[in-house]
Amino acid sequence: MIAEILSTGDEIRSGALIDSNSAYIAQMLEAAGVMVQRHHSAGDDDPVLTDMIQNISARADIAIVTGGLGPTSDDITADTAAKAGGVQLVLNPEAQIQVERFFQRIGRTMTASNAKQAYFPEGAGMIENPIGSAPGFHQRIGKCLFFFLPGVPGEMRKMMKESVLPAIRNMQGDDVQESMIHTLSTFGLTESATGEKLSEFPTVFPDIKLGFRAKFPEIQVKFYLRGPDRHVLEKEIALATEWVKHRLGDALFSPAGETMEAVLGKLLTARHNTLAIAESCTGGLISHLITNVPGSSNYLLYSAVTYANSAKIKMLGVSPDTLNQYGAVSEQTVSEMAMGVRSAAGSDYGLATSGIAGPDGGSEDKPVGTVWIGLATSTGVMSRRFVFRFKNRDYNKQIFAMTAMDMLRRELIKP
Amino acid sequence: MIAEILSTGDEIRSGALIDSNSAYIAQMLEAAGVMVQRHHSAGDDDPVLTDMIQNISARADIAIVTGGLGPTSDDITADTAAKAGGVQLVLNPEAQIQVERFFQRIGRTMTASNAKQAYFPEGAGMIENPIGSAPGFHQRIGKCLFFFLPGVPGEMRKMMKESVLPAIRNMQGDDVQESMIHTLSTFGLTESATGEKLSEFPTVFPDIKLGFRAKFPEIQVKFYLRGPDRHVLEKEIALATEWVKHRLGDALFSPAGETMEAVLGKLLTARHNTLAIAESCTGGLISHLITNVPGSSNYLLYSAVTYANSAKIKMLGVSPDTLNQYGAVSEQTVSEMAMGVRSAAGSDYGLATSGIAGPDGGSEDKPVGTVWIGLATSTGVMSRRFVFRFKNRDYNKQIFAMTAMDMLRRELIKP
Numbered sequence: 001m002i003a004e005i006l007s008t009g010d011e012i013r014s015g016a017l018i019d020s021n022s023a024y025i026a027q028m029l030e031a032a033g034v035m036v037q038r039h040h041s042a043g044d045d046d047p048v049l050t051d052m053i054q055n056i057s058a059r060a061d062i063a064i065v066t067g068g069l070g071p072t073s074d075d076i077t078a079d080t081a082a083k084a085g086g087v088q089l090v091l092n093p094e095a096q097i098q099v100e101r102f103f104q105r106i107g108r109t110m111t112a113s114n115a116k117q118a119y120f121p122e123g124a125g126m127i128e129n130p131i132g133s134a135p136g137f138h139q140r141i142g143k144c145l146f147f148f149l150p151g152v153p154g155e156m157r158k159m160m161k162e163s164v165l166p167a168i169r170n171m172q173g174d175d176v177q178e179s180m181i182h183t184l185s186t187f188g189l190t191e192s193a194t195g196e197k198l199s200e201f202p203t204v205f206p207d208i209k210l211g212f213r214a215k216f217p218e219i220q221v222k223f224y225l226r227g228p229d230r231h232v233l234e235k236e237i238a239l240a241t242e243w244v245k246h247r248l249g250d251a252l253f254s255p256a257g258e259t260m261e262a263v264l265g266k267l268l269t270a271r272h273n274t275l276a277i278a279e280s281c282t283g284g285l286i287s288h289l290i291t292n293v294p295g296s297s298n299y300l301l302y303s304a305v306t307y308a309n310s311a312k313i314k315m316l317g318v319s320p321d322t323l324n325q326y327g328a329v330s331e332q333t334v335s336e337m338a339m340g341v342r343s344a345a346g347s348d349y350g351l352a353t354s355g356i357a358g359p360d361g362g363s364e365d366k367p368v369g370t371v372w373i374g375l376a377t378s379t380g381v382m383s384r385r386f387v388f389r390f391k392n393r394d395y396n397k398q399i400f401a402m403t404a405m406d407m408l409r410r411e412l413i414k415p
Numbered sequence: 416m417i418a419e420i421l422s423t424g425d426e427i428r429s430g431a432l433i434d435s436n437s438a439y440i441a442q443m444l445e446a447a448g449v450m451v452q453r454h455h456s457a458g459d460d461d462p463v464l465t466d467m468i469q470n471i472s473a474r475a476d477i478a479i480v481t482g483g484l485g486p487t488s489d490d491i492t493a494d495t496a497a498k499a500g501g502v503q504l505v506l507n508p509e510a511q512i513q514v515e516r517f518f519q520r521i522g523r524t525m526t527a528s529n530a531k532q533a534y535f536p537e538g539a540g541m542i543e544n545p546i547g548s549a550p551g552f553h554q555r556i557g558k559c560l561f562f563f564l565p566g567v568p569g570e571m572r573k574m575m576k577e578s579v580l581p582a583i584r585n586m587q588g589d590d591v592q593e594s595m596i597h598t599l600s601t602f603g604l605t606e607s608a609t610g611e612k613l614s615e616f617p618t619v620f621p622d623i624k625l626g627f628r629a630k631f632p633e634i635q636v637k638f639y640l641r642g643p644d645r646h647v648l649e650k651e652i653a654l655a656t657e658w659v660k661h662r663l664g665d666a667l668f669s670p671a672g673e674t675m676e677a678v679l680g681k682l683l684t685a686r687h688n689t690l691a692i693a694e695s696c697t698g699g700l701i702s703h704l705i706t707n708v709p710g711s712s713n714y715l716l717y718s719a720v721t722y723a724n725s726a727k728i729k730m731l732g733v734s735p736d737t738l739n740q741y742g743a744v745s746e747q748t749v750s751e752m753a754m755g756v757r758s759a760a761g762s763d764y765g766l767a768t769s770g771i772a773g774p775d776g777g778s779e780d781k782p783v784g785t786v787w788i789g790l791a792t793s794t795g796v797m798s799r800r801f802v803f804r805f806k807n808r809d810y811n812k813q814i815f816a817m818t819a820m821d822m823l824r825r826e827l828i829k830p
Contacts, residue, residue, distance in 0.1 A: 013451055015441030016626065018433060022456075026430030036428055037463055039456035041437075048452060055470075181431055192528045192548075195487035202488070211425050211459075212487045213432075214567060224425060277720075283706025284699035287720040291698025294774055294808060296722070302730060303720035305692075305702045311717035311760060315730065345726060359709055389521035392546070393709060 001172065003029050004038045004060040006052060008067040008077055009151060013043035021066050021156055028160055032168055033177035033226070034062065044074040046083075053084035057142035062168065064160075067151030069134040071113040077148055078137070082121035085141040092120045095135045102133045127163045131155055138167070145171075178230045182223040182237045183257030186248055187406055194219050197247045205240050217399040220257065221248075253409060260405045261289040261296075267412040268299040275408070276345030277303035278316055278337040280328065281355035281371060285401045302345035306337070316340030329354050329366050331374075335381045338374030349411075350376035353404050357396040371400045373407055416587070418444050419453045419475040421467060423482040423492055424566055428458035436481045436571055443575050446594045447583055448641070449477065459489040461498075468499035472557030477583065479575075482566030484549040486528040492563055493552070497536035500556040507535045510550045517548045539563075542578045544570055553582070560586075593645045597638040597652045598672030601663055602821055609634050612662045620655050632814040635672065636663075668824060675820045680708040682827040690823070691760035692718035693731055693752040695743065696770040696786060700816045717760035721752070731755030744769050744781050746789075750796045753789030764826075765791035768819050772811040786815045790822055 005025050011017035019041055026036045037060070042048045049068075056063045068077030082089045096118040103110040120126070120137045127136035127147065132155040139146050147164045149156045169176065186194060191214050198221070201210050211222035223240055225233045241255045254263050268275060277286050277300070287303035290296050304315050309328060312318040317340040318333055326332040334354045342350025355371025362368035369390055374383040386403055390396050420440050426432035434456055441451045452475070457463045464483075471478045483492030497504045511533040518525040535541070535552045542551035542562065547570040554561050562579045564571045601609060606629050613636070616625050626637035638655055640648045656670045669678050683690060692701055692715070702718040705711050719730050724743060727733040732755040733748060741747040749769045757765025770786025777783035784805055789798040801818055805811050 012438075013441065013454070014445050015438040015443075015451070018435050018438040019454075020433050023427070023430040023433040026428065028430075030429050036430070037457065037460070038467070039428070039434075039454075041454035042452065045452070052453070181429060190523065190526075192486035192526045195528055196526055199488075209425070209489075211489055212485070213426060214485075216567075222426070222431075224429065279699075279702075282703075283711070283715075284694075284702025284718055284720070285706075287694075287699025288697075288703045288812075291700075291720070291722070292809065292812070296698070300698075300720070301723045302726035303699055303722075304730070305699070305706070305715070305718035305720075307706070307712045307718075308716045308760075314759070315717060315719070344729065345723075387522070394707060397703075397707070 001034050001061045002059070003034045003036045003062045003064070004040065004056045005036060006056060006063060006065045007039075007041045007151070008044065008049060008065065010043040010074070012041045021151065021153055024153070024157060025064050025066070025160060028165060029064070029168075030179045032165055033172065033179050034168060035226075044068060044076055046076055046080055049076065049080040050083045053081060053141065053146070057084065057144040057146070060144045063144050063146045064164065065146060065148045066156055069117065069136065069148065069150045071111070071117055071133070078120055081124075081139055081141070081146065081148060085121050085139060087122040089119045090122045092118055092124070092126055092137070094126045095120060095137070098126065098128060098135045099133060127159055129155055130158055130162065136163075177226050177228060178233055179226045180223075180230075180233045180237065182225075182241070184221040184241065184244060184252055185218050185254040185257055185259070186221060186251045187218045187253055187260065187402060188251045189219065189248070191219050194221065194248065194251075198244060201240075201243070204243060205236070208236060208240055216395070217402045218260070250410060250413070253406065260402060260409065261293050264290065264405055264409055264412070265293040265296060265299070267409065269295070271412065273349060273412070274299050274301050274345075274347040275349045275351065276301050276341045276347040278341035278350065278352040279303065279305045280307060280312075280337070280353055281357045282353045282397055282401045282404065283307070283357075285397050286351070286353070286404055289401060289405070301347045302341065304341055312337060316344065329356060329370060329372060331372055331383045331385065334372035334374035335376075335383045338376035338383070339381050342376040348378065349408060350374075351404055351408055352376075353400055355396075355400055357393045357400065358391060359393055369396055371403070373400075373404045375407055375411060377411065416449050416476045417474070418449045418451045419455065419471045419478045420451060421471060421478060421480045422454075422456045422566070423459065423464060423480065425458040425489070427456045427482075436566060436568060439568070439572060440479050440481070440575060443580060444479070444583075446596050446639070447580055448587065448592045448594050449583060459483060459491055461491055461495055464491070464495040465498045468496060468556065468561070472499065472559040472561070475559045478559050478561045479579065480561060480563045481571055484532065484551065484563065484565045486526070486532055486548070493535055496539075496554055496556070496561065496563060500536050500554060502537040504534045505537045507533055507539070507541055507552070509541045510535060510552070513541065513543060513550045514548060542574055545573055545577065546570055551578075592641050592643060593648055594641045595638075595645075595648045595652065597640075597656070599636040599656065599659060599667055600633055600669040600672055600674070601636060601666045602633045602668055602675065602817060603666045604634065604663070606634050609636065609663070609666075613659060616655075616658070619658060620651070623651060623655055631810065632817045633675070665825060665828075668821065674704075675817060675824065676704040676708050679705065679820055679824055679827070680711060680714070682824065683714040684710070686827065688764060688827070689714050689716050689760075689762040690764045690766065691716050691756045691762040693756035693765065693767040694718065694720045695722060695727070695752070695768055696772045697768045697812055697816045697819065698722070698772075700812050701766070701768070701819055704816060704820070716762045717756065719756055727752060731759065744771060744785060744787055746787055746798045746800065749787035749789035750791075750798045753791035753798070754796050757791040763793065764823060765789075766819055766823055768815055770811075770815055772808045772815065773806060774808055784811055786818070788815075788819045788822055790826060792826065
């Protein structure tokens with residue numbers, strides 16, 4: 001069963017409003033085993049909408065249309081649906097009762113323009129709107145069954161769940177297809193390198209469509225599956241996840257699409273370990289990410305953003321000689337920062353960053369994008385240097401923070 | 416000039432990702448005087464995309480297509496564009512150089528699959544991608560000039576601004592209407608309260624279309640103008656800005672759409688003041704925002720994320736008695752945190768937060784959403800309590816951080 005989605009309204013057409021309704025509808029349809037093939041949007045423009053509805057009616061089996069069912073002059077959806085179907089608008093008695101009841105319920109007088117909301121294309125059936133004034137309707141045009149819903153997200157969602165999806169389920173009979181999307185999170189390989197490591201995937205798992213998404217700085221791997229039996233799909237996902245894990249190794253940090261900070265939270269919690277952080281160039285971003293995880297107060301004891309050298313000396317105990325001799329962005333300084341913050345907080349791990357996020361402050365030796373990351377543990381401290389080539393401060397902060405968190409993760413999963 | 420927008424990718428088709436690119440593109444085109452008539456989306460599906468491109472080519476004057484230019488097997492846009500145009504894919508030498516240069520710049524080896532990114536439909540011209548690996552291209556199909564751009568929002572936006580919009584402006588010739596959008600940043604009033612304070616705006620400035628955008632936690636006020644003379648529009652904007660400033664008072668924190676952290680950076684720099692921060696519930700977010708501003712190392716001396724009480728005592732000198740008697744989320748504690756971090760860092764200002772971001776940890780007295788903010792200055796310390804009704808940890812962190820920065824801003828602009 002092939003579906004298309006059409007959202008209407010000048011706000012969406014002009015970009016004043018981001019269309020989140022269509023994503024919701026697509027998710028619901030896909031989860032119900034319906035293949036969503038195309039989305040469209042257009043403004044409140046009679047010939048354009050009529051043309052779009054006609055085009056859809058020639059291609060799709062079902063279509064969901066949102067918006068334009070209200071009482072004002074720019075609400076023209078029922079009118080264009082009638083034109084596209086070659087029928088007249090007629091008063092729908094059931095819809096009339098619903099509109100009247102709505103106004104009784106909220107204790108307001110119904111206006112003449114609200115009466116318009118009970119006029120549907122001839123032959124259309126009402127879809128109840130349990131919370132708003134505008135009822136929806138379903139109408140067959142060409143080979144396609146259209147569901148017309150209001151654009152107000154709360155109303156649309158309720159009507160999708162209570163009326164549209166049950167109707168679709170009825171149409172499917174025994175022929176229903178389950179649909180699943182599964183996400184894996186990776187870090188450390190480029191998108192193309194990830195793709196190449198998985199190049200044999202389509203041969204091994206011909207029933208899974210593979211997708212990649214660069215969600216900077218991580219690369220997500222996605223499985224799209226469809227089939228009659230949910231359990232079979234779940235087994236397929238488990239097998240494919242194992243296969244990908246084997247190919248990507250430690251670059252795969254979550255087989256279930258979690259964030260790096262959530263993975264760290266689970267690891268630290270499971271091991272009853274605590275953490276302290278000393279950030280220079282990342283400026284608090286690591287702490288912000290770590291504390292986005294509920295319960296992080298159980299393992300994050302303390303974090304210091306020490307931009308100034310004086311703060312590195314006073315708060316972390318970095319030696320002034322080290323700073324003088326090697327500079328702030330150096331193995332020696334970041335090691336002392338990591339050890340200093342670990343001992344100040346009395347934590348199991350101390351994680352430190354010192355680098356140059358840009359746009360200024362780089363040199364030939366230490367260009368913008370250079371970062372030293374230090375990790376102090378009960379047995380010592382290890383520090384590594386990375387150079388990223390982004391000229392963008394925001395990108396650098398993000399990839400520095402991710403690299404530091406990944407260094408801690410790799411330490412925590414060591415056998 | 417009529418435009419259509421096509422976004423590609425299985426994530427958008429299936430609803431896993433909300434398509435925000437199309438809204439951005441529509442805004443840019445509309446601001447440039449181009450009428451956006453239809454949006455479409457489809458997955459990485461060869462016959463569907465080819466069909467959509469052909470349909471668009473028969474209707475629109477220009478089209479912007481996003482996504483599917485990457486190196487992996489699901490990136491099929493160039494291929495479908497070639498099919499729709501009835502031409503072959505050929506190696507574009509200019510694009511080849513750009514892809515090679517990109518990999519040189521980031522210091523990674525170019526893979527075979529990246530080479531694919533330099534193949535365009537015959538006759539297409541390259542659009543430079545200044546920040547990513549995938550160049551775009553423009554291609555005439557039927558009566559329509561297509562611009563194919565990557566789906567990564569940052570790259571797409573830069574290419575829209577630097578290449579696509581100038582090309583469109585050239586096509587428009589002398590017939591062009593200048594169009595401007597001006598943004599003002601406000602914080603502290605709801606969107607409807609902001610709207611009510613500006614309700615007379617359309618009467619006073621009939622030539623400016625007024626818009627509001629909730630960019631949580633700030634509310635942006637937008638002016639949309641169109642006319643033949645840029646200088647006239649600029650004068651109009653200056654007058655309208657003054658009028659809005661007068662109506663909104665201190666809630667307007669930037670008459671030029673800057674971020675709160677950028678405004679703070681300018682104020683601190685102009686006054687040669689320094690800052691230290693002690694964050695509990697905001698977990699490093701304030702520091703992260705402040706350090707997003709280039710040059711922030713000149714005024715941010717130190718920031719401490721002190722989740723644990725032991726860290727509050729040891730790093731900030733908060734008295735254990737205060738914590739025992741009043742708790743961590745209290746006027747007394749946050750005042751001692753603000754004074755403590757100011758004196759530890761030797762800064763002019765000390766800003767501190769202590770609150771309950773949720774989802775757990777609330778009580779009847781101190782529900783989730785409660786935050787104490789303290790500001791220590793050379794003359795003393797002031798602390799204020801706020802209660803926000805979000806049940807969402809992320810929203811709470813954001814509005815707590817914004818409220819704290821706004822408290823510092825109001826102190827800095829005091830006459």
